[in-house]
Amino acid sequence: MIIVIKPNTSREGIDQVIAEVAKLGYDPRPIFGTEQTVVAAIGDERIHHTLESLNVLPQVQEVLRVQKRYKLVSREFHPEDTIIDVDGIKVGGPHFTVMAGPCSVESEEQLLSTARAVKAAGATILRGGAYKPRTSPYEFQGLGKEGLRLLQVAKKETGLKIVTEVLSERDVEHVAASADILQIGARNAQNFQLLIEAAQSGKPILLKRGMSQKIEEWLLSAEYVLAHGNPNVMLCERGIRTFETFTRNTLDLSAVAVAKAESHLPVIVDPSQGCGKASLVAALCRGSVAMNADGLIIEVHPHPAEAMSDGAQQVDFKAFEKLMADLPPFLKLTGKGM
DSSP states (O other), rough: EEEEOOOOOOHHHHHHHHHHHHHOOOOOEEOOOOEEEEEEEEOOOOSSOSSGGGGGGTTTEEEEEEOOOOTTTTTTOOOOOOOOOEETTEEBBBBEEEEEEOOOOOHHHHHHHHHHHHHHHHHHHEBSSSSSSSSSSTTOOOOOOOHHHHHHHHHHHHOOOEEEEOGGGHHHHHHHTTTTTEOOOOOGGTTTHHHHHHHHHSSSSEEETTTTTHHHHHHHHHHHHHTOOOOOOEEOOOBBOOOOSSSSSBHHHHHHHHHHHBBOOEEEEEEEHHSSSSHHHHHHHHHHHHTSSSSEEEEOOOSGGGSSSOOOOOHHHHHHHHHHHHHHHHHHHTTOOO
């Protein structure tokens, strides 16, 4: 960081800033100019206190960051795209990955029929919620461990990899035993203890953006995972809460472009949560591909009208097959392939 000193500050005032920088654990490097002086502070903000508190000193004009707060996820740290290997399935770089399946695992028949259908259409990863965070305590909360068992049954039959959400630190170990990718949902995007515990599982993490999270906050959530030794994070844009009420959420495709520019991590888009309307999912899939996303996570159900959760945003098998068939021309323009 750099501390900019106000013009005409006395040497005593500059020395006070230098002493405060050293006291906070950094190596102060003053640069004396003819009109203005700055003090460069060398050190790791993950270890030491933030220097932004120095703004309270009357001789300090401003404190500037010379590195992004999200150091490990930034392109400054890692200029090349990260490619994550999910047990043989590549995510990121030239690879476009489709994850698909029901919002909630409801039964063996429902899950297996969906797994077969999405695989036939080109998906390589099966999504399905065994544990479901619901706004109301009276809504379907998922099958829990039985849901995880059914996901394993579907994986064994189809060969699809599994992504499913983990809601609590206490569940990480047994969810990780069944899942190939741990999903951290929007409601837990800043549950830092859960992020740390999930990171330590060693499994790839699909990190959804919080419904009111700024992009920097989203990237800093990913930083928690990387800072605790797990480099395999996929960012997932899933729509944010805005003033608009026509759709359930507002899918922020500009965030895809920003995340791709700022970070080396793969960016996945969830068009189902992103709008909450099945009729809009196909168009948002095409838009996501055009924005150079690295993949999609789509909710698919054999009979959406009968779904136990979020039926309005789940596409049926026929609609999923069509939207997958429509993607290749868009993928060709981005240089990615499924």
